[in-house]
Amino acid sequence: MNKTQASQRSRRQILRLIKEKKQISRAELAKLTGLTRPTVSSIVAEFVENEMILESGKGESCGGKRPIILELNKDACYAVGIDLGDDYLIRGALCDFCGNIVADRELEYVNEFENILGVLEQLITELVGGIEREKVRGVGIAVSGIVDAQSNEVVNSSTLDIEKRQLAKRLSQRSGFRVILENRPNAAALAETQFGAGKDFNNLVYITSGRGVGAGVVINGKIFRGSFGTAGEIGEIRIPLLENGSLSSFCLEDLTRASAIKQRAEKAKGCKLRFSEIVEAYYNDDQAINAIMDENATYMGYAAQIIADLLNPEAIILGGRAVELGDKYLKAFREHFESGLAKALVGGLTEVKFSQYGQIGVAVGGAAVVIELVMDLKV
Numbered sequence: 001m002n003k004t005q006a007s008q009r010s011r012r013q014i015l016r017l018i019k020e021k022k023q024i025s026r027a028e029l030a031k032l033t034g035l036t037r038p039t040v041s042s043i044v045a046e047f048v049e050n051e052m053i054l055e056s057g058k059g060e061s062c063g064g065k066r067p068i069i070l071e072l073n074k075d076a077c078y079a080v081g082i083d084l085g086d087d088y089l090i091r092g093a094l095c096d097f098c099g100n101i102v103a104d105r106e107l108e109y110v111n112e113f114e115n116i117l118g119v120l121e122q123l124i125t126e127l128v129g130g131i132e133r134e135k136v137r138g139v140g141i142a143v144s145g146i147v148d149a150q151s152n153e154v155v156n157s158s159t160l161d162i163e164k165r166q167l168a169k170r171l172s173q174r175s176g177f178r179v180i181l182e183n184r185p186n187a188a189a190l191a192e193t194q195f196g197a198g199k200d201f202n203n204l205v206y207i208t209s210g211r212g213v214g215a216g217v218v219i220n221g222k223i224f225r226g227s228f229g230t231a232g233e234i235g236e237i238r239i240p241l242l243e244n245g246s247l248s249s250f251c252l253e254d255l256t257r258a259s260a261i262k263q264r265a266e267k268a269k270g271c272k273l274r275f276s277e278i279v280e281a282y283y284n285d286d287q288a289i290n291a292i293m294d295e296n297a298t299y300m301g302y303a304a305q306i307i308a309d310l311l312n313p314e315a316i317i318l319g320g321r322a323v324e325l326g327d328k329y330l331k332a333f334r335e336h337f338e339s340g341l342a343k344a345l346v347g348g349l350t351e352v353k354f355s356q357y358g359q360i361g362v363a364v365g366g367a368a369v370v371i372e373l374v375m376d377l378k379v
Helices: 003-021 026-033 037-049 113-128 167-175 184-194 252-256 258-269 275-283 287-311 321-339 361-375
Strands: 053-058 068-072 078-084 089-096 101-108 136-143 146-148 153-156 179-183 204-209 213-219 222-224 238-243 246-251 315-320 351-354
Touching (some): 003 026, 003 037, 026 037, 026 068, 078 113, 078 361, 089 361, 101 113, 113 136, 113 167, 136 167, 136 184, 184 222, 213 252, 213 287, 238 287, 258 275, 287 315, 287 321, 321 351
Parallel strands (some): 078 136, 136 179, 315 351
Antiparallel strands (some): 089 101, 146 153, 204 213
16 A cells, blocks of 8 residues: 555545544544544645634543544535435435435436436435535435446336436536436445445445345445346345245345335225225235234344345344335334344344435435545545
8 A cells, every 4th residue: 555545545534533423633533543643634624725624622631731622524515415216206315424414305207218317316406406516426326226336326126117218427427517326235234334224334234125136235335236237136035935836936026115015905905096095904904814914024134134144234224115015114114024034143233223214315315426436535
């Protein structure tokens, strides 16, 4: 590692510690990093000058002068996050440097590339509003599909007209902002890791269900994409089922996505139902709906067992439509999940939690992708 690389590493280390600790002194930074106090003071002075961090007051003295407390400047920069995966709406959020949602919007769209491009441009314009453009470090778009991180391109999407259409390049040209693509579960997992229910864990798996089923895997605080970018595609896991005395297997996604739940519920109740009505029936202990949801929890718990037995994460975080189903569903999922989970000889058991965010979580994940690049001093 040369001198420049070492300097960048030290700057990233200090910035991340300030973010993690929320408030910290120069002396504590020196102690935690092993850097000399003059080196820490020099790096801190640079960050204060460019307004990435603030001197927010004085801490308690342990003898001598009271230390000056440092924290991230939430207004130092902003990031736009967009969720491109819903059937009818594109959701967006503007987040500050600390991941707080400053503004959010949703716009209807038609699944045709030029319309998607135009709606995305409009959404970005509305979200940015009166923010100084130079403070907006980029736009992170969480998409339904497989993303090649190297080329920043959607290489496969079975649901949206964005495959190999140079979405990031075209939108960047039209909006004037850097655009980074990520798949939806990965983006949502990053949001939970950075700001949400997973911020106390280094290793977790975020599982989402709704239009599709997928997972975002976080290892040592970083998204794990696998060798070819398809890590977390759990919707393809085969579930063995007996049908008419014969053993068959079905894709997890085909059995558990929202449309499958809706189809089964309508068949059971003999009428058309909105998903919100199915959720209400579940809350009201409708026996037919209870059976459908318990079966769903069984399948999802089975898939989560496989992931957890392979990766042994600290936490499984459930997002997407599962959050709407509440604690009743969480309890059922946890029971099925833990029934086949490898038990550690020492330490704890993988925790199961709901996402901290509702439907806006994936958009926050898009913003988190950009903020992560800022923390790495890459934008």
